[in-house]
Amino acid sequence: MLRPAAGAPAPPCENTPEEEEEEEERPAADVSERGGQARKRQRRAEVQAGSRSSSPQPVGAKRWYRGCTTQADGDREAEAPATSPGPGMAEQRPHSRKANFSAALLGHPNGSRVLLLPLCLCLIRFRIVFVVYNFILYYRSQARNESAQPTAVLIPVCFSTDKPKLPDNYTQDTWQKLHEAVDAIQNSTSIKYNLEELYQAVENLCSYKVSATLYKQLRQVCEDHVKAQILLFREDSLDSSLFLKKINTCWQDHCRQMIMIRSIFLFLDRTYVLQSSMLPSIWDIGLELFRTHVINDRIVQTKTIDGILLLIQKERNGEAVDRSLIRSLLSMLSDLQVYQESFEQRFLEETNCLYAAEGQRLMQESEVPEYLHHVNKRLEEETDRVITYLDQSTQKWLVASVEKQLLGEHLTAILQKGLNQLLDENRIVDLALLYQLLSRVKGGLQALLQHWNEYIKTFGSMIVVNPEKDKTMVEELLDFKDKIDRVIEVCFLKNEKFVNTMKEAFETFINKRPNKPAELIAKYVDSKLRAGNKEATDEELERMLDKIMIIFRFIHGKDVFEAFYKKDLAKRLLVGKSASVDAEKSMLSKLKHECGAAFTSKLEGMFKDMELSKDIMVQFKQYIQNQSDPSKIDLTVNILTMGYWPTYTPMEIHLPAEMIKLQEVFKTFYLGKHSGRKLQWQPTLGHSVLKAEFKEGKKELQVSLFQTLVLLMFNEGNEFSVEEIKTATGIEDSELRRTLQSLACGKARVLNKVPKGKDIEDGDKIIFNDDFKHKLFRIKINQIQMKETVEEQTSTTERVFQDRQYQIDAAIVRIMKMRKTLSHNHLVAELYNQLKFPVKPGDLKKRIESLIDRDYMERDKDNANQYHYVA
Numbered sequence: 001m002l003r004p005a006a007g008a009p010a011p012p013c014e015n016t017p018e019e020e021e022e023e024e025e026r027p028a029a030d031v032s033e034r035g036g037q038a039r040k041r042q043r044r045a046e047v048q049a050g051s052r053s054s055s056p057q058p059v060g061a062k063r064w065y066r067g068c069t070t071q072a073d074g075d076r077e078a079e080a081p082a083t084s085p086g087p088g089m090a091e092q093r094p095h096s097r098k099a100n101f102s103a104a105l106l107g108h109p110n111g112s113r114v115l116l117l118p119l120c121l122c123l124i125r126f127r128i129v130f131v132v133y134n135f136i137l138y139y140r141s142q143a144r145n146e147s148a149q150p151t152a153v154l155i156p157v158c159f160s161t162d163k164p165k166l167p168d169n170y171t172q173d174t175w176q177k178l179h180e181a182v183d184a185i186q187n188s189t190s191i192k193y194n195l196e197e198l199y200q201a202v203e204n205l206c207s208y209k210v211s212a213t214l215y216k217q218l219r220q221v222c223e224d225h226v227k228a229q230i231l232l233f234r235e236d237s238l239d240s241s242l243f244l245k246k247i248n249t250c251w252q253d254h255c256r257q258m259i260m261i262r263s264i265f266l267f268l269d270r271t272y273v274l275q276s277s278m279l280p281s282i283w284d285i286g287l288e289l290f291r292t293h294v295i296n297d298r299i300v301q302t303k304t305i306d307g308i309l310l311l312i313q314k315e316r317n318g319e320a321v322d323r324s325l326i327r328s329l330l331s332m333l334s335d336l337q338v339y340q341e342s343f344e345q346r347f348l349e350e351t352n353c354l355y356a357a358e359g360q361r362l363m364q365e366s367e368v369p370e371y372l373h374h375v376n377k378r379l380e381e382e383t384d385r386v387i388t389y390l391d392q393s394t395q396k397w398l399v400a401s402v403e404k405q406l407l408g409e410h411l412t413a414i415l416q417k418g419l420n421q422l423l424d425e426n427r428i429v430d431l432a433l434l435y436q437l438l439s440r441v442k443g444g445l446q447a448l449l450q451h452w453n454e455y456i457k458t459f460g461s462m463i464v465v466n467p468e469k470d471k472t473m474v475e476e477l478l479d480f481k482d483k484i485d486r487v488i489e490v491c492f493l494k495n496e497k498f499v500n501t502m503k504e505a506f507e508t509f510i511n512k513r514p515n516k517p518a519e520l521i522a523k524y525v526d527s528k529l530r531a532g533n534k535e536a537t538d539e540e541l542e543r544m545l546d547k548i549m550i551i552f553r554f555i556h557g558k559d560v561f562e563a564f565y566k567k568d569l570a571k572r573l574l575v576g577k578s579a580s581v582d583a584e585k586s587m588l589s590k591l592k593h594e595c596g597a598a599f600t601s602k603l604e605g606m607f608k609d610m611e612l613s614k615d616i617m618v619q620f621k622q623y624i625q626n627q628s629d630p631s632k633i634d635l636t637v638n639i640l641t642m643g644y645w646p647t648y649t650p651m652e653i654h655l656p657a658e659m660i661k662l663q664e665v666f667k668t669f670y671l672g673k674h675s676g677r678k679l680q681w682q683p684t685l686g687h688s689v690l691k692a693e694f695k696e697g698k699k700e701l702q703v704s705l706f707q708t709l710v711l712l713m714f715n716e717g718n719e720f721s722v723e724e725i726k727t728a729t730g731i732e733d734s735e736l737r738r739t740l741q742s743l744a745c746g747k748a749r750v751l752n753k754v755p756k757g758k759d760i761e762d763g764d765k766i767i768f769n770d771d772f773k774h775k776l777f778r779i780k781i782n783q784i785q786m787k788e789t790v791e792e793q794t795s796t797t798e799r800v801f802q803d804r805q806y807q808i809d810a811a812i813v814r815i816m817k818m819r820k821t822l823s824h825n826h827l828v829a830e831l832y833n834q835l836k837f838p839v840k841p842g843d844l845k846k847r848i849e850s851l852i853d854r855d856y857m858e859r860d861k862d863n864a865n866q867y868h869y870v871a
Helices: 017-025 034-052 087-091 170-186 195-207 211-233 240-264 266-270 282-295 298-316 323-335 339-365 368-388 394-406 408-424 428-438 444-465 473-491 496-510 516-529 538-553 558-575 581-595 597-625 657-673 705-713 722-729 733-744 790-819 824-834 841-853
Strands: 062-065 068-071 687-694 697-704 719-721 751-754 765-768 778-780 821-823 857-859 866-869
Touching: 170 195, 170 211, 170 240, 195 211, 195 240, 195 266, 211 240, 211 266, 211 282, 211 298, 240 266, 240 282, 240 298, 240 323, 282 298, 282 323, 298 323, 298 339, 298 368, 323 339, 339 368, 339 394, 339 408, 368 394, 368 408, 368 428, 394 408, 408 428, 408 444, 428 444, 428 473, 444 473, 444 496, 473 496, 473 516, 473 538, 516 538, 516 558, 516 581, 538 581, 558 581, 558 597, 558 790, 581 597, 597 657, 687 705, 697 705, 705 722, 705 733, 719 722, 722 733, 733 751, 790 821, 790 824, 790 841, 790 857, 790 866, 821 824, 824 841, 824 866, 841 857
Parallel strands: 697 778
Antiparallel strands: 062 068, 687 697, 719 765, 751 765, 821 866, 857 866
């Protein structure tokens, strides 16, 4: 932009009043933007400033107007006068605003002419070319009249938007260049022309609407080349491997060529093809031509698919193959959109046939664990093939085919042949694999669940039903339960269905033998809670009790457990054989939580009696000390509430006079404090500590009350017959024989039997063993009290049965009293809902008949199956 000379005043930017009026009268087309008007005013001011400047304009000086350059002719170089232009210049200013763009009026010293040559050239490389023609402003003044004022004429610029015409034969020559370039790419030779030049040529042709012709010509050239390729693959001499490599090379070359061709014709692809929705792109043309003329050829397609399937078959047989070649060929089929129809269907059919035959063969030849590992290996291999070279869409059908042929078709055979073996041998890894594989097959887990249920019932029944295993039944049940729990946790992932099935199976088999499991569990608990059990720590004992409670939950006849547990608990408490009071109370708490407070109320009463007895004995000892004739015997008495403790058969025995005297003292003491109560002495579980002298020295013998009576006889003699001992002590015959056997035939033989033997006979002689020796000072011989006799077991069982009859009677009366009238079937159904122990329909019928006989209820006269309550 020209700037004013130094010292020249800056021209005003605002318009004259005449210019403002003219500005308002101009059409909207001439006044486009405020910014444009401002720039025009600025240029006009700069021109005026330049015309007033006293500084001469240098020759060849350039003036820039919005990117347009003007330059004065060299032959008209002259300095402008220092004086400002005449008024004629100002008068011409309004005319200058009617021009299409700003122009500067320069005064010539001769006033003859002013030449303004603006040249505007704007070039846009790829899209639009504007051609701007020069305009000439001719200014002529009166040559011979120097004093005349100069005039200016402003000629509008004319713009032309017409494209220049292409030279003759330009289209043909350009296509020839492009054709040669495409041939060079297809023949893998060098291209004569610059790629940018070729791209520009395509752009020029597209700009002059030759796109359709160019597109057709390009397609034809590519099609001719692809058609020529098919001849290379019809040679019969090529084996499968070479043929696949050749077709793969051809495909790779074709892709590379199409990428090069598309890069040259990119302008055509992004303009003409993009605007025509029905035309395929240049890349799609290449795919279509290769698919139509090469892959869809029957011979080529057959040999290609056969070759690929042969390679996959070799790989499945363990041979090494070129996986990259398979991947490239299958990718080609996928890109050409013939993968599913030409390859996938045949591939899946051959996979089905292969694994069907393999499954039949291996099921006969191998064991189930080996078969499972083989199936898992095959599944991993096929999944790897999908990842490596197969299309992702094939995975679902391929894996389903393997699972069906190797697992689904042999599901029953696998479970029948191998499940029992895996569980018996506790093969955790193989069981986990079995669960994992069967979970992939429809109906697999359901079949596994059924065989799982059958296995638990079968194995558990072998433990429970067999009487020979009574001694180890509980231990085996606990071990079996631990094994099953571990299988569920580790192998079956804690599946809720398998947990519930296990519980149902345990409940079924453990109750196949009524009452006996409950009795044996009670005895097992007794053995663990009894003193002298050093097999486990307190923590281990607690865990063992928790396991027993789990087995206890499956038992229906919990009343049997209660009866035997109560009997054993009584012995532990009375004989002092309980290992730990804390363990006893912990077990009691578990039973209360499981069965309710009513179940453990009597057991809790037993503990209360023992605590009260301790307090009573403290008072009794003080009472004895105040007596004038204290006894040498230290007596301890346990006061038992009859309803809490087991029922003991009363037995009359002959106690020493000193013991009888001490009993009377205690009786007087107790009844003095608790009048109205009745004491009944039970010698069965009494025990004492005797001091004995042998040749070796003094010993203390911890014995039962019956053993005490027998040993005290030998203070009066060294030899007695069985009959004499029986008469003197008054002990029952069977109990006496057990007592003598423990003293004369056990480990600690303080007595000798003549003749020697394990059993006590009527004619045997019992002799005091003065030569008795033992390493301990206090010797326990009263373990016989803890052993259960056959009579005790029978009486306990009978007592449970009797209690059940009472419960049945009470339940029938309770139901009939509420319902008044009820049919036989409805009454039996109600009884099954209320009774907590197993009962047979025949037993219920007997109890109903008994109540009818006792006039608690009666039959309907018209309907024998209808009962009425009798108030």
